[in-house]
Amino acid sequence: MGEQSSCIATLFKVLNKVKPYLAIVSLQFGFAGMYILSTISLKHGMSNFILATYRHVVATIVIVPFAIVLERKIRPKMTLPIFLRIVVLGFLEPVLDQNLYYMGMKLTNATYSSAFVNMLPAVTFILAVIFRLEKVNLKKIRSVAKIVGTLITVFGAMVMTLYKGPIINFIKSGGGAHHATAGQSADQNWVFGTIVLLGSIFGWSSFFILQSFTLKKYPAELSLTAWICFMGMVQDGLLSLIMVRDFSAWKIGLDARLLAASYSGVVCSGIAYYVQGIVIRERGPVFVTSFSPLCMIITAALGAFILSEKVHLGSILGAIIIVSGLYTVVWGKAKDGKQSETDEKNNGLQELPITDNGRPMEAIDGTAKAIEIPVSSTIFSTRGT
Template sequence: MALRRGLYEVVPFVVMVMVECGEVGITTVSKAAMSRGMSHFVFIVYYNALATLILLPSFLLRRNKRPPLTFSILCRFFFLGLIGICLRQICVFTGVGLSSPTLASALGNLIPAFTFVLAVIFRMEKVDLRKGSSRARVMGTIASVTGAFIVTLYKGPPIIMIKGTTIPTGALDPSHHHHDQLPNFHYSSEPSSANWVFGGFFLILTCIFSSLWNILQAATANEYRDKATVIFFYCFFGTIQCAVVSLFVEKDISAWKLKPDIELIAILYSGIIGGAASSAAVTWCLSKKGPLYVAMYKPMGIVIAVIMGVSFLGDVLHIGSVIGAVIIVLGFYAVMWGQNKEENMVDEDNVAPDSAGTPTLKDPLLPSKMGAV
């Protein structure tokens, strides 16, 4: 009995640590591939196409179990794909290419704060400043945004750096291939200040799209309960949308030819880990431990990103990133604490209508991720 109870606590912990490692790994290997010349538009299309193929069997096996698909539901899936994959992933991989996986992981903790703000705007959440939980969420949101400004606009002196071959600015341009200059996986990739700020801007846009996706996802989950079908269709529609945009933007045929090096590794790793393993693992943890438990592991991604970035990409860690990340994490936990306190005040379903009949944002289908599906 004690052993079973111990496994009940240890297994979800191990799973969530592996999930965070896998998600940071996606941005790390994609950064490596893009720095060596791979177009992030090509990467997004191939990565999501592979993820869709991986999800296809589970979708087909449930064809007799899922609720009927209506035109309204399919439209919801279409917009989930547009916001969650097409817009979000174009922004996140553009931002990672211009900055670093560490910045992406730090800014990813803005998602709960932005989700709270948008939920208030859409009247899915109510703010009562007389309650400590509401004050915590408001102050946490302000702290998170402040930290985002610091980590994006202030770099400061370096704390951790390793010597390596510095990539020229043009290496971040997907139209330039640098396979000859970069024969090894390990290198130094210190972006310019302008690229860092632009990258941060795209990553903040990613958080806004992720927050919008969370809200639409909660409303969709309230209407259509079959998770496997929702995940498959939103990934399927997102892949088609990314392909249309990418074929229009990336007209160089040679850019679509995959090479058996880090480019292929990045696509296979991202498609398998991000498209199948991560989604399944997070869904399992949600069912066992709940959304708050899953969300609490998000700041761990910053530490993992720093370790991977310094070890494999030769990233330079600056004091501004540390200060900003700490402030963002404190704001993140304040928002999550306030959310948990308010949820404990009422006995509701995960996604339930309020007195006016408006769906409230309590338990999105899956936590929104910076670069995963």
């Protein structure tokens, strides 16, 4: 029984360590699906403003009941400073990032726009260092690994974006006309689409940084997610009414537009905000964004099979470089985690627990025992009194 209990305890310990990795990698698959569905709906004429609005309508409807029920006892009191932070969070990601990203995707294509997500770890890392959420010590190998890994990731994104090379035909399909149209659109709007996508990445990185600060004051991930989705819905709705004057554009049926809004709302807003919030509290914003390059690789693969987008040699080489950079960053973050655990243990050894009778405890073989501290007659001497 003792060995079985030990094995179970070890298994749970391993699962707790692996859980953040599995959660963030799973989100990258979710984001990749969103990019494909959003591209299809935008190519069919759906407004990016209306898509973002419907996305957060769905997310709010889904998340709010869970937040009300599950966090009714632990939800902190709402204050004006926290509410103002939530308003800004609702603007940075639901409004600024998503609308700019959808615009960039509409001007280019799914693979090209998802390639820009690889800039997210670098921008987030720089902002985290500026706001002292991430420590950099060039004398420590783990800090150097995070910096080098981030640079490798950016280089891989540049290779994938700027170098095309020969086409690699994984499958033969009749989607050449679609690709030609997407390619012409990307060539015509290349510069403007690139600027818009860069603005999107900056908004997304800022969102992660502010979310990290907000969670320290409002440590209720589900409730914060519900508030962000609600504020995003309100602000997106107002922006959509200003930008889209044709009310017929709001009509959607049982088609790709409804699927894109529902899928994005549930998976990429509701679930993603919640999971990211949990992992950010445990590992920090840089850890969350360092996995984003995987999304581009998944999107490129799905784009080749579903949208018949042609895959070039540059995309494959860039993907290999990006994975190398990602591994380097994750290794550095893992070393950060081990260092934190060591520091906590060292701090814990500085003090001995106290028993009810005021005697300190000494840990021997996993058990705590009271120890006697001899009273020195020199220290407590009554000489001179």
